[in-house]
Amino acid sequence: MPRMPTVAILGASPKPDRISHQAVQRYRAAGWTVIPINPAGEAVDGLPALRTLDEVTTPVDIVCLYVNPSIGLPLVNVIAARKPRLVWLNPGTESPELIAALQAKGLKTIEACTLVVLAQGDPLRLA
Numbered sequence: 001m002p003r004m005p006t007v008a009i010l011g012a013s014p015k016p017d018r019i020s021h022q023a024v025q026r027y028r029a030a031g032w033t034v035i036p037i038n039p040a041g042e043a044v045d046g047l048p049a050l051r052t053l054d055e056v057t058t059p060v061d062i063v064c065l066y067v068n069p070s071i072g073l074p075l076v077n078v079i080a081a082r083k084p085r086l087v088w089l090n091p092g093t094e095s096p097e098l099i100a101a102l103q104a105k106g107l108k109t110i111e112a113c114t115l116v117v118l119a120q121g122d123p124l125r126l127a
Contacts, residue, residue, distance in 0.1 A: 003059070053079065064088040072098050086124070
């Protein structure tokens, strides 16, 4: 049986009105394995959350950001160590510096709203 695609969502929120919470729900509904990450370690949509991306020990297809670029930039090496097929930068998470740093590590970046792309199908088709 093939492994289900996996997404790590940085900045996943336990608050249902937040877009990052809705992304957790939509990825799950699409059959993905979802790893929510938030510094408080609060469960998101019933899933236990990790506090940092460093704690992820399984292969990750997408690292999806819902954090300010000033938070994302110091995480470039940690993101690169996960070897994702894509780094997803949702609106407000991108900056020229962050994109350049990720691409310098050989990572493919996508700047788009996760929810819009999930509504259209598989985000990995952009890989």
